[in-house]
Amino acid sequence: MNAQLAKYAAKLAATGLCAPGDVLMAALDDELAWSAEHDPRQPLMESVFAGLNISALLLARPAGVYQAVMAELVRQALADGGGTGQGSITPGDCETRTFLHDLPVVDSLTADGIIQALRQRKGCVVLHEGEALVAAFGTVSPEQAYVTMSSMCFACFVAYFADHLRTLRAGAMTDQRRASFARIKALLPEDRGDIDGLPDLLPGPFDSEDAARAAIIQAGRHTVEYGLVDSYFGNISYRLPATGQGTGSETILISQTGSSLDELGPCIDPCRMDDGSCAGITASSEYSAHKAVYEAEMASDSAGAGARAMLHGHPRFSVIVSLDCERLDCPKLGECHRACDTPRAVSDNASGLSIPIVPGEVGTGPFGLCNTLPPALADTTGDATGHGRGAIVYGHGLFTLGAVDFRDAFQALMDVEHFCRAEYFRRVAQLDAG
């Protein structure tokens, strides 16, 4: 258990969500174990454990831009709470809507306040001495608390920047808010792609399962390292040709549900495209979408070729831009994630980039992105050389394709995010000036 605590505390630091030492994690089986001994926060967390039927707990001070946006959002939520000392942040991104629902906030760092908030949801934001802290729990393992914390940081980041643009569009910007935004913008880390360029990914095509697995593991790890996805979200797959010795069916190798893209290792499921096995029951929630995309690719290519690699990340500004819409009086407002029928895209005439934005919820169901993403991707052609094929699912993330390996898919992920980041600030500047 101690190893798990140390691992997830270190991951929070490694991904820049917390400074080392600013997170304390604990796990309770019949005895408490801590990620750090003799920490002054231990008595508080022991009291929280005493008030909840849980097995893991996290208390962390987010760092950098996450600290800044969370502090802004928690202050706003408390103000909206009308002096009750409580309230909630309700981000509009897909993962929050699906898994976290909303984020309760607390106005002081007390065990009772945290207990009351965590009785409602998996995690909460605490305003303490002007700073935001995050508390999150798990009933199975410390990983749950880590995932919740990571997801909250992502959700608050997206919520803050999306809300800023929305406020500008509504003509409700204030000088105070503008000043806060300038301060927060200055905290944004540089785009990793601008610093390091494209990682050195394995060249395809891959004809063996071992080679394809190695490429998936490598691309997944880089997707996390480049900040293009958080916690255990995102997914990745490769379509492996049928072999003479095998079943005669092509196989989709896909990351498992709830797997971290930087730790895929054995967490890749081989799923026969003829559905001759149910081994993919642990595959990603988006397996249906991946499979439909590959089927469309094969159908559209007379030789049965088409894209073999698919990468799905949650690049922040791609998600934020997907949430931005000029139609503030749209009758479907509030239902955009599943009912938007307006053709939308992010486009860059200079580079030929054209990425559709489609609605769709996680997984299957009548509003599932498995219905909207495949036709959107099928309609993409990429640039003149066929590179840069991808689609954004509203408030969710970006799916990109590669013809034979993950180099194209990763490049597209980076390029779209790079463009969306610039496009976001272009829109802010334009609206603020206007």
Added chain:
Amino acid sequence: MFGWTGAILRVDLGTGARDVLRLPKAVYHDYLGGKGLGGFLLRDHATLAPGDPALPLIIAVGPLNATIAPTSGRCHLTTRSPLTGAVADSSAGGRLGTELARAGWDAVLIVGRAMRPTGIEIDDADVRLLDASALVGLDTQEIFARLRQHRPKGSIAATGPAADTGCLFASLIVDTHHAAGRCGLGLAAGQKNLKYIAVHGTGRRKVADLAGLKAAREDILRLTAASPALMGQHGFSCFGTGSIFDLMDSRRMMPTDNFARTRFPGAEHLNAHAYKARYQPRRHGCQGCHVLCKKIAADGRSMPEFETMSHFTALIGNTDLELVMQAGDLCNRLGLDTISAGSTLACYREVTGQNLSGERVLELLTGMGTGCGPGAELAVGSAKYSRAQGRPELSMSVKGLELPAYDPRGAYGMALAYAICARGGCHLRAYPISHEILRKPVATDRFSFSGKARIVKIAEDANAVVDSLIACKFLFFAASLEEYARAFTAVTGVAATAQDLLLIGERIDYQERLMNARNGFSAKDDDLPPRFFAEEGSSGPGLPIPPVPRADFLACRAAYYRIRGLTPDGLPTRETAERLGLPWFDNSIAR
């Protein structure tokens, strides 16, 4: 009250008396319904011997029944098991729960023994007892066919020949394709001469906050849509519970040859895909469920659930799909629990050293379910049978209840959960498969006991709530009590969080342990068959399946006892009982 009617129908089959039992509102708040209410109604009578006419059989619904809360159509049955002597309870699908709730009843409490086989027919407040002698000896398909002639609407639960003839693991079949399968609940009904219960309700549950319930429902549906296990292309909705079969094979934890091995050669040809291709099943489900995991073959037979698929192949050395279909169908007709039946066959096979032909399997099942001919001696279950043969170690059971189709050498949380489960060898009370195999809510190391004691305890509490609200445990591969607490509050108007419900779940679980302790159960019964600690499973390249480490198991069980508030011998304490608001009797714990 919203969510409950406050009315419990009490039927004395011995006298024919029917009256209405009304409990204080606090009982509903403290025990919810379903499993919790059933335990509450049983506990004062829990030491009565199985078969004692005064021992109640309770069929209870919960506050979510007959509402739009997803998967709220089930009901829960509770009594003392004729098979194990422990508390017996089982969730049952179909429409019985919905109909009972619509008829205005929170539960039906049945006591006494009728002079002759009897049916209880409930139409809202109208309750009648009918002579069911003509149904004795008929298989359940015939019983349903006859009863449907005069009761085309509503739900029917009936016992088959197995209950008529005293099989200790007789089940109660609900609406043709569903069952309260485990612990011999069918025999518990049979011992009262209760042949069937038919219910039709026309009322509606009162809901305090319909908008709030719709919001909770939407959250739950969104989560299930995101669940590959439930709604994915390889999940329950498409392939039924049999979709787990391939995983059990690839994880090398498929119980094979009476749990002597953990991998069955040829299993890849016996998976859910193979059944789907051969039998062209259609989707079917319990009332109020959108997953529709139940499958019915084109010829009308129920498709086998995962446990039936596994136990009637790997466990007994069979590779014929059609035999599985026939065996499953025969069990349903006779009213036999397929898990206990399959496991008892496997025990017989190992004790006798006989390989079982298809014809022999069907012959032995017929004997179990009719009490005559070959197989009749197996109607007592594997524990009593193997003991009688001088080979008690060959019963793969806990507390006398046969183990389901997850080998504990492949999932240590499952090993603990089997051992300490109050009703015996059951996978559903803590359901560690969720995290140890299906990776929900996050994956855990299936070959480690680290953290498992508390995980199992919390999961038992949570699932006790699920069986009391009522909902289907499968939904909790995706949703959690966080969402269902909001549904509960919206229905009842009673403010409650997931943590509030977990405390209720802890009370419900401990209530069962109090009853078991009064009947002599202790740590000696919270154990696995010795095979699992001594014999290696079917290890493969890079995937060793060693025996369960005994010392680690015992340490984890001891930790579980501390977390659950039990003594080192697994017995309840006055302190914990009082903390949970449960009555304590000085002489309540058998020594």
